[in-house]
Amino acid sequence: MTTVLLVDDDMNILNLVELYLLEEGFHVFKALDGGQALSLLKKHPFDIAVVDVMMPFLDGFELTKEIRQKYDIPIILLTAKDQLHDKEKGFSSGTDDYLVKPFEPKELIFRMKALLRRYARSDDEQSIIQIGQTFIDKRSYEVKTNNRTILLPLKEFDLLYFFMSHPRQVFSREQLIEAVWGIDFEGDERTVDVHVKRLRERFTPLTDDFQIRTVRGIGYSLEVHTE
CATH class of the missing domain: 1.10.10.10 (Winged helix-like DNA-binding domain superfamily/Winged helix DNA-binding domain)
Structure with a gap:
């Protein structure tokens, strides 16, 4: 079963996306901020992380950098900003994909599955x-x-x-x-x-x-x- 770390300070979005992910057979852990996310990462193995950009204490860009330094998992950033420099900042921080709010949960799932396939192929590559x-x-x-x-x-x-x-x-x-x-x-x-x-x-x-x-x-x- 694929385990997802879902991070967003909006509980409504967390619960909505969780419903769709559960229907697709994902195992979901939710965090309301970057600190909670890092605590979960220390306790559980994850296959993919979905991270909101605008969060208190530790924003999505910084959390992405923290994840990338320690864990080899795909990351999708969620943001309400559709500006090119924000996307550039996201990719520079280490994200694999970028999805602008509001989004269709099914599109998020499509992107997650594509990233998981890409990472699975990379595992087969010469190390x-x-x-x-x-x-x-x-x-x-x-x-x-x-x-x-x-x-x-x-x-x-x-x-x-x-x-x-x-x-x-x-x-x-x-x-x-x-x-x-x-x-x-x-x-x-x-x-x-x-x-x-x-x-x-x-x-x-x-x-x-x-x-x-x-x-x-x-x-x-x-x-x-x-x-």
């Missing part, structure tokens, strides 16, 4: 990938290069993992967004450029095992310098 003296571990979210551990924000890690999983292949920005951010991402394609720039700034001084190469007119490719 550790090595290129030269650089290692990336999907399970621990660690990157090591020349015996030095590098801690990356979630989307930088996911982007690097995707590149290292497909060396020498050329991908367009659109393909990278779909693979790393998901097909529902509504941000600008320049998000890819920003994340590639950050990865280059981090790794170029540390290793010559690989380089993220710009393919003019197409996108990017991971060029491998070692065999």
Whole structure:
């Protein structure tokens, strides 16, 4: 049975969404704020978290960061704000998906099931990938290069993992967004450029095992310098 952590300071929304989730066979734990959510996370294993943005004590963005640092579960943020910078902030905090209120509970369930399928596939992927003296571990979210551990924000890690999983292949920005951010991402394609720039700034001084190469007119490719 899939166990859901449902976090919202509006009890009416909690109860309504819980009814739909129970009908779909989910096991639901409810929390009214981020503090309660963190307490539940320490006591119970969860398969997915659905988190409201506007909450007292610890908002959804900060709670998402806390969850992402310690638990490898998909996260959906719920918000009444439909502004692009709010969505960007949500994805930067580590959320996998973003749903604007008011929403249809059935749409939330569709998105939850899609994320759970995506995470199930990722569990089947090769956990550790090595290129030269650089290692990336999907399970621990660690990157090591020349015996030095590098801690990356979630989307930088996911982007690097995707590149290292497909060396020498050329991908367009659109393909990278779909693979790393998901097909529902509504941000600008320049998000890819920003994340590639950050990865280059981090790794170029540390290793010559690989380089993220710009393919003019197409996108990017991971060029491998070692065999």
